[in-house]
Amino acid sequence: MPELPDIAAYLSALETRVVGRRLLEVRLLSPFLLRTAQPPIALARGRTVRELRRIGKRLALGLDGDLWLVVHLMIAGRLHWRGPGAKLSGRNTLAAFDFEDGSLVLSEAGTKRRASLYVVEGQAGLDSLDPGGIEVLSSSFDAFKSALTEENRTLKRALTDPRVLSGIGNAYSDEILHAAQL
Numbered sequence: 001m002p003e004l005p006d007i008a009a010y011l012s013a014l015e016t017r018v019v020g021r022r023l024l025e026v027r028l029l030s031p032f033l034l035r036t037a038q039p040p041i042a043l044a045r046g047r048t049v050r051e052l053r054r055i056g057k058r059l060a061l062g063l064d065g066d067l068w069l070v071v072h073l074m075i076a077g078r079l080h081w082r083g084p085g086a087k088l089s090g091r092n093t094l095a096a097f098d099f100e101d102g103s104l105v106l107s108e109a110g111t112k113r114r115a116s117l118y119v120v121e122g123q124a125g126l127d128s129l130d131p132g133g134i135e136v137l138s139s140s141f142d143a144f145k146s147a148l149t150e151e152n153r154t155l156k157r158a159l160t161d162p163r164v165l166s167g168i169g170n171a172y173s174d175e176i177l178h179a180a181q182l
Contacts, residue, residue: 002073002078003168003169003171004057004137004166005172007167008054011054011059014052015052017081018049018052018099019051020048021049021099021101022046022047022049023045023048023061023063023098024099027088028095028117030095030113032113033094033095033116034118034119035116035118036118039120041117043119044063044067048063050062055070055126055130056129056131056133056166057072058129059071061097066123067120068119068121068126069097069117070117070119070120070129072115072118073108074115075110075114076112076114077107077108078106080107081102082096082103082104082105084098084100084101085103086098088105092107093105094107094113131162131163131166132166133147133165133166134164134166135167136166136167156173159176159177
């Protein structure tokens with residue numbers, strides 16, 4: 001599952017490809033990918049990407065007019081940069097975000113379709129998708145300690161709870177525990 005380091009890598013790779021570029025079209029192959037009805041996805045068409053953000057384990061593309069496309073890759077979702085107007089084929093392809101220079105194609109391996117796309121407006125919309133965990137890379141030691149000890153639970157459970165720590169999941173919690181020799 002893409003977690004904090006993976007999402008950060010996606011954001012870094014997308015920065016030069018999409019920021020400042022106009023989103024020509026969003027093509028959905030799976031209607032189940034889109035989890036919001038308002039605002040309509042058609043509003044994204046023709047808007048320029050102004051900013052990219054990470055919200056927990058989600059990628060957020062900020063468009064003109066404070067409209068946001070928020071993608072949650074879940075376990076098996078992946079993003080691929082393809083040529084302009086990339087053909088959408090195969091059972092794993094879910095959507096494409098078309099730009100003049102290329103298409104950002106969302107795919108998901110496996111049969112369970114868990115990846116999701118949300119269209120939200122403003123900071124309030126983004127906040128509604130944020131589980132609220134602290135940012136581990138920018139928090140103080142005291143904030144980190146407080147978050148881990150706020151409730152009585154195992155360390156593994158605290159590390160993987162998005163309401164406690166933002167962006168850490170099962171894979172990296174195992175790496176953290178291994179590095180700490182726990």
